[in-house]
Amino acid sequence: MNATLSTVPAELAGKVVTPDDRRYRPLRSTHTTVGRPAAVVLPESAGDVAAALRYARKTGLRVAVRSGGHGLSGSGTNDGGLVIDLSAMHRIDVVDRGSRLVRVQAGASWAQVAQALAPHRLAISSGDHGNVGVGGIATGGGVGWLVRQYGLTIDHIRAVEVVLPDGTAVRADVETDPDLLWVMRGAGAGAGIAVAFEIEAMDLRDVGHAQFVAAVDPAGQTLRRWADVMARAPRELSTAVMLSSRGATTAAYITAVVASDSPSVIRDAVEPLLGIGDVRAQQSHIVPYAELVPPHHLHGHSGQMPASTTNGLLTDMTPDAAHALVTASATPDPILIQLRSLGGATHDPAPMATAFAHRHPNTLVVATAFPPDAPATLAAAWRSLALHTDGAYVNFESTPDEATFARAYPGPTRSRVTDLWKRYDPDGVLHPRPPA
Numbered sequence: 001m002n003a004t005l006s007t008v009p010a011e012l013a014g015k016v017v018t019p020d021d022r023r024y025r026p027l028r029s030t031h032t033t034v035g036r037p038a039a040v041v042l043p044e045s046a047g048d049v050a051a052a053l054r055y056a057r058k059t060g061l062r063v064a065v066r067s068g069g070h071g072l073s074g075s076g077t078n079d080g081g082l083v084i085d086l087s088a089m090h091r092i093d094v095v096d097r098g099s100r101l102v103r104v105q106a107g108a109s110w111a112q113v114a115q116a117l118a119p120h121r122l123a124i125s126s127g128d129h130g131n132v133g134v135g136g137i138a139t140g141g142g143v144g145w146l147v148r149q150y151g152l153t154i155d156h157i158r159a160v161e162v163v164l165p166d167g168t169a170v171r172a173d174v175e176t177d178p179d180l181l182w183v184m185r186g187a188g189a190g191a192g193i194a195v196a197f198e199i200e201a202m203d204l205r206d207v208g209h210a211q212f213v214a215a216v217d218p219a220g221q222t223l224r225r226w227a228d229v230m231a232r233a234p235r236e237l238s239t240a241v242m243l244s245s246r247g248a249t250t251a252a253y254i255t256a257v258v259a260s261d262s263p264s265v266i267r268d269a270v271e272p273l274l275g276i277g278d279v280r281a282q283q284s285h286i287v288p289y290a291e292l293v294p295p296h297h298l299h300g301h302s303g304q305m306p307a308s309t310t311n312g313l314l315t316d317m318t319p320d321a322a323h324a325l326v327t328a329s330a331t332p333d334p335i336l337i338q339l340r341s342l343g344g345a346t347h348d349p350a351p352m353a354t355a356f357a358h359r360h361p362n363t364l365v366v367a368t369a370f371p372p373d374a375p376a377t378l379a380a381a382w383r384s385l386a387l388h389t390d391g392a393y394v395n396f397e398s399t400p401d402e403a404t405f406a407r408a409y410p411g412p413t414r415s416r417v418t419d420l421w422k423r424y425d426p427d428g429v430l431h432p433r434p435p436a
Contacts, residue, residue, distance in 0.1 A: 007058075011051045012074060015042045026300045027085060028077065030069040032398070034303035035077025037064065044088045046195045049354035050167040053193075053429065056082045063429055065193050067106050068133020069301045071310045072398045075431060076136075086135060089195060091201035094115040100201045101158065106135030106194045111297050114290035122201040123289045127241070130297030138197050139188025140395040141356045143364055145292050146202070148238045148344030149259035154185035154354050155345070156200040163193040165429035173198075183420040186355030187394070190421035190430055204351070206257030209292065210265030214277045216250040217245065218330075220322025223252070223339070225276035227363065228318035235344040236260050237269040243337040245330035251280075261286055308374035310382055311396040312389025312407070313342075313361035321388035328367065328381045335381045340364040357413040358391045365389060366396045375399075 008016050017023045017040040027040045037376070038061055041052040055238060056063045061108075064083045066076030077083055086107030095101040100122055104113055111130025117123055125146035142153020147379035150156070170192075172180035176244045183191045216222040223241075230239060234261045241252050250290045256273060270284060314321060329337045343362045351357045367379035367385060392407035396399065409417045 001260065005415070009051045009055055010387070011048060012041060012043075012055065015048060016040075016055075017042065017388065018261045026302075027083070027301040029301050030074050030076040031065065031305050032072055032303065032307060033074025033077055033302045035064075035074070035083070035370040036079045037077060037083045037236065038080050040085050041083040042085055042088050046163050046169045048083060049086075049163040049193055050169060050193055052082065053163065053167050055166060056429070063431070065135075065189075065276070065430070066133070067135025068109055068127075068131060069425035070129065071134045071136050072307070072396060073400055074360045074398075084193070086133070086193075089150060094120050094122070095198065096361050097122075100149045100203065102199050102201050104134050104138075104139070104199060105196045105198060105272055106133070108134045109298060110134065110137070110288075110293045111295045114293045115295060116165060117201060118205060118288060118290045121203060121205040122202040124153065124156070124199055124201045128293070130293035130295060131299060133386060134197065135194055136395060138199070138225060139184055139186070139194050141186060141393055143340050143342070143393065145257040146207075146238060146259050146289075146340060147346060148233070149235045150202055151345035151348060152354075153199070154356060155349055157181075157185055157197050158200055158354075160184045160188075161196040162194055164192045165425040165427065169195075179286050179420055180424065183355050183417060183424070186357075187208070187421070190417070191424040192430070202259075204289055207272065207292070208256070208260060208284060209267075209287050210256040210258075210270045210273075211282065212252075212254040212256070212273060212279050212282040214252045214254060214279045216252050216277070216326055218250075218326055219319070220279040220326045223322040224317050226252070226254070226273070226339075227322075229272045229276060230341045230343060231340075231362065232376065233272070234265075234269055236265060237341075239341045240275070241339040243325065243329040243339075245334055250326055250330055250331075256284075257292065298364070306374070306428050307368050307370050307398070308378040309366060309368040309396055309398045310378060310404075311364060311366045311392050312362040312386060313358050313391045313393070314365055314388060314406075315361050315390055317363065318388065321385075324388060325365070328385055330380060333369075333377045333380070335378060336368040336370075338368075339365040340366070352413065352416075353411065355413060355417055356393075357410055358393070361390060362391055364396070
């Protein structure tokens, strides 16, 4: 341990991991980024988180906060700073089955949440991979497998337990600090460290799960027909589309999830997808929701998936937008294009109800490029796609900057987020910082 880290607070004894500790290697990195922090703290309570923040102030170390480590920006680690890793704080409790109220600590993974809620026939629409942590999703948005039925994860958060940058532990709900509740639901990264959430779950155990492969024409008419189907679809149906090109051939790999265990509801929801074009393969079955985010997803992080990612929101799948999507996926340096259906319950809240203001778009477009020239490849491909998007989702962005901030938090939302970040974190202990 170096001199800067020589005096560890008593409450953090055994919970500070430095490079000479055998625990350091599996804790240093995130899914996308290899980190070299001076230390990783493994708090077990809100008091430990507060102590870690005081420790960071005392040592002058920059702070990174990690729940699951899947954040695309790599903000869950750093070089030379202090990482607060919440993974030991993973308790999940059904507080009131009648009102479907669940308390989830921020370090839990969504696989753990799904497994814990399954015996109660409850579910929370969450990240679409079991290894994603609760904290990042539940402070940024939450576009999950049940998004059109349930809405965003943040739409059902009723209270947040937060450790503020000055070390104060508070509870935010509609009666106690509603401003903090508002900013933690969509822009929490710059206001405080969420340690637990009270979330209203939905009654659900089994879902319909279908997979299709459809040929995509160069003009993108297949994508337009998919968007038309989703515009008319029942809320129970949520879909994700991945575009893959080989030579002159582009295919859409479609995953459909129906928030129902009724065979007739599932059939009626997914059958229109068969009419979007040349559907070459399909399969469907009824599965427990927990199988979509299973425990076998759980794994450590070593920076194993370096990539550059950005995103935008589409209100309409215009001919030009559809053509641009197909073109981007089929260039000599192709990028991975994913489309996530919105609409349904995501449109219900007013734009200013949470810090996620984008309540009118129908599609989330996510674009990813991989090494060796990922940033340049992504930038070149995204120029044509950006012309058709309106806003962005903060959690699917590799390099957040002022332009990203403005797209994610438009107009009055931007002003309010900026003001609240400065109120709750005046010294800029947490990151990102709002533009001046």
